[in-house]
Amino acid sequence: MQILNTLTVLALVVMSFALIVAVPVLYASSEDSGRSNRLILLGGLVWVALVLLNWGMSLFVV
Numbered sequence: 001m002q003i004l005n006t007l008t009v010l011a012l013v014v015m016s017f018a019l020i021v022a023v024p025v026l027y028a029s030s031e032d033s034g035r036s037n038r039l040i041l042l043g044g045l046v047w048v049a050l051v052l053l054n055w056g057m058s059l060f061v062v
């Protein structure tokens with residue numbers, strides 16, 4: 001179970017780094033702003049899901 005918790009933390013860190021890089025790039029690009037906004041929203045939803053998954057996993061590990 002501890003390995004799964006470590007993997008969820010790793011996924012959260014990777015997703016956070018990807019959003020730190022991707023959000024300014026997508027906002028700066030002038031191409032298809034609707035698609036960019038959907039990608040940012042999807043990334044934010046995935047990040048929130050990973051936070052909640054990490055919280056749930058920590059309940060079982062501790």
